[in-house]
Amino acid sequence: MDILVVGAGAIGGYYGGRLAQAGARVSVVARSDYGAVAEHGIAVESPAGDFVFRPHAVLQSVSQVKTPPDVVLVGLKVLPEIPVADLIRPAVGPGTAILLIQNGVDIERPIAEAFPENEIISGLAFICVSRTGPGRVCHQDYGRIVIGRYPEGRSETAEALADLFRKAGVPCEVSSDVVRARWQKLVWNAPFNPISVLSGGASTREMLESEEMTRLVRAVMEEVCAVASAAGRGLPDDVVDRMISDTRKMTPYKTSMLLDYEAGRPMEVEAILGNAVRIARNLGVSVPRMETLYALLSALEQRNPHRASPA
Amino acid sequence: MDILVVGAGAIGGYYGGRLAQAGARVSVVARSDYGAVAEHGIAVESPAGDFVFRPHAVLQSVSQVKTPPDVVLVGLKVLPEIPVADLIRPAVGPGTAILLIQNGVDIERPIAEAFPENEIISGLAFICVSRTGPGRVCHQDYGRIVIGRYPEGRSETAEALADLFRKAGVPCEVSSDVVRARWQKLVWNAPFNPISVLSGGASTREMLESEEMTRLVRAVMEEVCAVASAAGRGLPDDVVDRMISDTRKMTPYKTSMLLDYEAGRPMEVEAILGNAVRIARNLGVSVPRMETLYALLSALEQRNPHRASPA
Numbered sequence: 001m002d003i004l005v006v007g008a009g010a011i012g013g014y015y016g017g018r019l020a021q022a023g024a025r026v027s028v029v030a031r032s033d034y035g036a037v038a039e040h041g042i043a044v045e046s047p048a049g050d051f052v053f054r055p056h057a058v059l060q061s062v063s064q065v066k067t068p069p070d071v072v073l074v075g076l077k078v079l080p081e082i083p084v085a086d087l088i089r090p091a092v093g094p095g096t097a098i099l100l101i102q103n104g105v106d107i108e109r110p111i112a113e114a115f116p117e118n119e120i121i122s123g124l125a126f127i128c129v130s131r132t133g134p135g136r137v138c139h140q141d142y143g144r145i146v147i148g149r150y151p152e153g154r155s156e157t158a159e160a161l162a163d164l165f166r167k168a169g170v171p172c173e174v175s176s177d178v179v180r181a182r183w184q185k186l187v188w189n190a191p192f193n194p195i196s197v198l199s200g201g202a203s204t205r206e207m208l209e210s211e212e213m214t215r216l217v218r219a220v221m222e223e224v225c226a227v228a229s230a231a232g233r234g235l236p237d238d239v240v241d242r243m244i245s246d247t248r249k250m251t252p253y254k255t256s257m258l259l260d261y262e263a264g265r266p267m268e269v270e271a272i273l274g275n276a277v278r279i280a281r282n283l284g285v286s287v288p289r290m291e292t293l294y295a296l297l298s299a300l301e302q303r304n305p306h307r308a309s310p311a
Numbered sequence: 312m313d314i315l316v317v318g319a320g321a322i323g324g325y326y327g328g329r330l331a332q333a334g335a336r337v338s339v340v341a342r343s344d345y346g347a348v349a350e351h352g353i354a355v356e357s358p359a360g361d362f363v364f365r366p367h368a369v370l371q372s373v374s375q376v377k378t379p380p381d382v383v384l385v386g387l388k389v390l391p392e393i394p395v396a397d398l399i400r401p402a403v404g405p406g407t408a409i410l411l412i413q414n415g416v417d418i419e420r421p422i423a424e425a426f427p428e429n430e431i432i433s434g435l436a437f438i439c440v441s442r443t444g445p446g447r448v449c450h451q452d453y454g455r456i457v458i459g460r461y462p463e464g465r466s467e468t469a470e471a472l473a474d475l476f477r478k479a480g481v482p483c484e485v486s487s488d489v490v491r492a493r494w495q496k497l498v499w500n501a502p503f504n505p506i507s508v509l510s511g512g513a514s515t516r517e518m519l520e521s522e523e524m525t526r527l528v529r530a531v532m533e534e535v536c537a538v539a540s541a542a543g544r545g546l547p548d549d550v551v552d553r554m555i556s557d558t559r560k561m562t563p564y565k566t567s568m569l570l571d572y573e574a575g576r577p578m579e580v581e582a583i584l585g586n587a588v589r590i591a592r593n594l595g596v597s598v599p600r601m602e603t604l605y606a607l608l609s610a611l612e613q614r615n616p617h618r619a620s621p622a
Contacts, residue, residue, distance in 0.1 A: 195607065200610065200614045201616075212602075216602065288600050295527040300511040303510070
């Protein structure tokens, strides 16, 4: 299988590297990190064993692609300033499937609209991984991935990708209802990511220390469940209780949005909150707490004080 | 009239000074600023003309009061760590009225409970004034004050105080329903103060620049109106529209809560949000946006990064 990874950051580097380990022919488009990646590949530190991912080819731009790959793997963040469809267009042939390993809900829609004839595979990564430098990725923990055809249904490509992931030791589940899986992941992300930032840097555990905050976390989760249900993707009844009790048991950590904010990087405000709020409004579901978090986080994103002094 | 000002900060210094100008015998309790105030009085810069307020007596502690005054004027911030009732108790005689010039709603209750036999006069200051140093106060703009007997009704003391204020050029209104006036002021304070902080420092104008944020401001205002109405203090139908359009016309400025936050000073979270949220819950009024702001602001208050490096 010929795979082109667009975005040689944490997600693209890690999962691209695993697919290469399993025998796929994986090339990489690296822009700012081109020099390091072309020379040394991508060094991945992992509790399962460090390895170096040496791509089949390293390109500086998607426009250098000569033969469309079987799969374009997008590991980019979901940000208004990253026009994913335009970015990958030169590499997308008639038979190319597009695998989006990204956060949020409704993030597939612009890609599906831009490539109505191509198979879109939506992927959710449950992983702690970060780019620690040019061509350097550190996998801290977890790593499971859920993939599935967008908007739903079975997919041979997804099955083939899952086989490769599993071969490389990555737990992978193929879902025939990946949109529902996205809503379920949002039940966690919609409260914890924004609140960690808006509260001035609370860890997952600190967000569940006060009664007032726990009440807020729970209420936001219930709003997400209500939207998912109205969108025809109802979630299990116990999902809120389960996520809160699981989070209490986790080692306290900083959410990815908080890490982004503190590093002066853009936050995925639209993917995590904006899209969900718009869907809620279209469906007539009341989501006052999500709207509040969305308005505050959008304003904060515009004036992130950490951005004044880039690292 | 014998008046004792407790708290020689911006509010106490300014309004105490005005009452002295009008001929009242005004003494001051100054703790940290005792030396400067005892020596030089309180220098007030004001667009209406600078003046020096030389108190009849300057005390280091309320316990030094020998004869209870006619009025104790409390200009302190409303904070859990400031036990106002205990603080003023040594100065409160059987005939002493207590004038609270403070922010928020339901802030009179603990004082009324501690001094059930004394007249409580509740005061709302519409003013931009700040303490710029020991014994130094700068009055930037506005200055109107609304006072009235708590919880309601007419008051000769309030009328007498109003005469003094007016004599010194301070616009003063006596209200027979001052609790309603507090709710009305909260319609402005409940959105703008917390949002200015949580958005990372937005000015009054910036908070009304985006559609999403204007929608939030309006929705919070409507929640306050709903609570006021349920509490039997219904506000005019046009109060929300009027406050939003008035704010658009104002010179953009930083809210007092934002100034406190940025200076590492405690914020009046309970007076502005906590009390109102608790009243709403008692009355069964849904205030999801105020609850969200309250939980976030309480968490932020605990970890104010500006407090790490006091100015």
